[in-house]
Amino acid sequence: MTDPTTAGPAARPAAPQAAPEAIDSAPERRPAGTADAAADEGARARLAAALETLHGQLDPDELILPGDATAEPYDGDRRLRAAADARFAVARPRTVPGVQAVLRSAHAAGAVVVPRGAGSGLSGGAVPEDGSIVLSTERLRAIREIDPLDEVAVVEAGVITADLDASLAPHGFFYAPDPASVAFSSIGGNIATNAGGLHCAKYGVTRESVLALEVVLADGTLLRTGHRSLKGVTGLDLTQLIIGSEGTLAVVVAATVRIRPRPPARRTVLARFPAVTAAARAVNAISLSPVRPAATELIGPQALRDIDAASGSRLAREEDAILLIELDGYGIEEQTADLTAALAAEASDVQHPDPAEAEVLWELRRTGRGTVMAGQWRLGEDVAVPKSRLAEMFEQVDRVGREHGVAVSTLAHAGDGNLHPALVLDTPPGADGSVLPAALHEAADDLVRSALALGGTISGEHGIGLDKRAWLDLELGADTRSLQRRIKDAFDPRGILNPGKAL
Numbered sequence: 001m002t003d004p005t006t007a008g009p010a011a012r013p014a015a016p017q018a019a020p021e022a023i024d025s026a027p028e029r030r031p032a033g034t035a036d037a038a039a040d041e042g043a044r045a046r047l048a049a050a051l052e053t054l055h056g057q058l059d060p061d062e063l064i065l066p067g068d069a070t071a072e073p074y075d076g077d078r079r080l081r082a083a084a085d086a087r088f089a090v091a092r093p094r095t096v097p098g099v100q101a102v103l104r105s106a107h108a109a110g111a112v113v114v115p116r117g118a119g120s121g122l123s124g125g126a127v128p129e130d131g132s133i134v135l136s137t138e139r140l141r142a143i144r145e146i147d148p149l150d151e152v153a154v155v156e157a158g159v160i161t162a163d164l165d166a167s168l169a170p171h172g173f174f175y176a177p178d179p180a181s182v183a184f185s186s187i188g189g190n191i192a193t194n195a196g197g198l199h200c201a202k203y204g205v206t207r208e209s210v211l212a213l214e215v216v217l218a219d220g221t222l223l224r225t226g227h228r229s230l231k232g233v234t235g236l237d238l239t240q241l242i243i244g245s246e247g248t249l250a251v252v253v254a255a256t257v258r259i260r261p262r263p264p265a266r267r268t269v270l271a272r273f274p275a276v277t278a279a280a281r282a283v284n285a286i287s288l289s290p291v292r293p294a295a296t297e298l299i300g301p302q303a304l305r306d307i308d309a310a311s312g313s314r315l316a317r318e319e320d321a322i323l324l325i326e327l328d329g330y331g332i333e334e335q336t337a338d339l340t341a342a343l344a345a346e347a348s349d350v351q352h353p354d355p356a357e358a359e360v361l362w363e364l365r366r367t368g369r370g371t372v373m374a375g376q377w378r379l380g381e382d383v384a385v386p387k388s389r390l391a392e393m394f395e396q397v398d399r400v401g402r403e404h405g406v407a408v409s410t411l412a413h414a415g416d417g418n419l420h421p422a423l424v425l426d427t428p429p430g431a432d433g434s435v436l437p438a439a440l441h442e443a444a445d446d447l448v449r450s451a452l453a454l455g456g457t458i459s460g461e462h463g464i465g466l467d468k469r470a471w472l473d474l475e476l477g478a479d480t481r482s483l484q485r486r487i488k489d490a491f492d493p494r495g496i497l498n499p500g501k502a503l
Helices: 037-054 069-074 096-109 161-171 187-193 238-242 276-287 301-311 332-343 355-367 387-404 438-453 469-475 478-491
Strands: 089-091 113-116 133-136 143-147 152-156 210-216 222-226 251-258 266-273 295-299 321-328 349-351 376-380 407-413 418-426
Touching: 037 089, 037 096, 037 133, 069 089, 069 133, 096 113, 096 133, 096 210, 096 251, 113 251, 143 161, 152 161, 152 187, 161 187, 187 251, 210 238, 222 238, 266 276, 266 332, 266 355, 276 295, 276 321, 276 332, 276 387, 295 301, 301 321, 301 407, 321 332, 321 355, 376 438, 387 407, 387 418, 387 438, 418 438, 438 469, 469 478
Parallel strands: 089 133, 113 133
Antiparallel strands: 143 152, 152 251, 210 222, 210 251, 266 321, 266 349, 295 321, 295 407, 376 418, 407 418
16 A cells, blocks of 8 residues: 655655644644635634524524634544634534534535544544534434344444443444544544554454445435445445545444444453563464454553553563453463464463453553653654564664654554554653644654555554644655545535545
């Protein structure tokens, strides 16, 4: 997919002004765009016209007008925020016809619409611009159907991911995609960003679990794509095109998703290694073995220290790294034996925590790094490489830290080569803690280019949003981006859906 030669030092764009990884720090506030005063005035006029047309089509509590303080929580996602003076409206329809009404009104007026799920994104994909309507799908909460025979569920976009999984449990099924935000992210948002998670190495990212969509186009047209059957090849695959498009093509209002039988057994294995590169080599050994773990998570030495500092755990030991692995399915003893044999050449210790201990370990993996400590700047990244090159990427992570003078705390979905390094610098006395120094942006730029040079990607699962647009040409190239823009024009000829994001 990526030409490594495009990641070289020649044509070096300015490093994007990325904010800290939201799971680690509060997002900084920044403008969504650079429009001048005349453009702002025009955008606000189009917004006013759209709201006038929309008046009476939504219940009063479904619409928040510009300037209302209750709109503030909708001013971005967990990573980036709009400028403090941005004026935008918020629409929170309870029904699909309500979503259609919002888009019809906006389309007629030419007003920008920013689709939003639960706001758990980490790339600035839900940041409103001045004069826009934030269209939240949070109130579309119905689980319309659970069908164990067809192994599907039909759910609306605002259903929280963990709530869907809990609803499936009495039927003996589960929903495989499980991003770290599973407890508060929504199905619609997961689809918009093609969210991943801990179990995607075995079960795939969100697109592998979506069979069909209901979406509303920019002009308010309700469109159904895909099929309920597990097979279907009729026509172009619009479902897969819309997944991961970050609200730039259509607004997802419901989905038919694939569900899977709950495994008869699960087991967690904790393997400790003398260095993070040894842990990465062990991932290759697992690939060559018969066992296929449901999750294979690598926690580097600095990340272990961060987890201990934030949670009071005692995981870190000098420069040790950990693989936290989950096996599931039948033959759990045989799987454990195969896994232990694969780890033997590199691991210094292999443990089998009991279920209660395992639950704690997995929660520490999801949330354990905690919030940024006082006196620190922190910038989180999201890159992925072929898992065969994971050890090389960790060597590059170490190099980036040394050469740019930053500490690096790295977690990784090692089973699919997706790394989440957090780049950290101490904040000098008197410095503005909300404005990241150039050194962090330069380190992030070096990190992203290193991933591309290894055949990787600029984003494994967080998406592009506002945050990573400056790197798009390095991975996609001008011709591919041009084609993608033409596809957007076909879906959204007036360009009102999430302009400036993703593409």
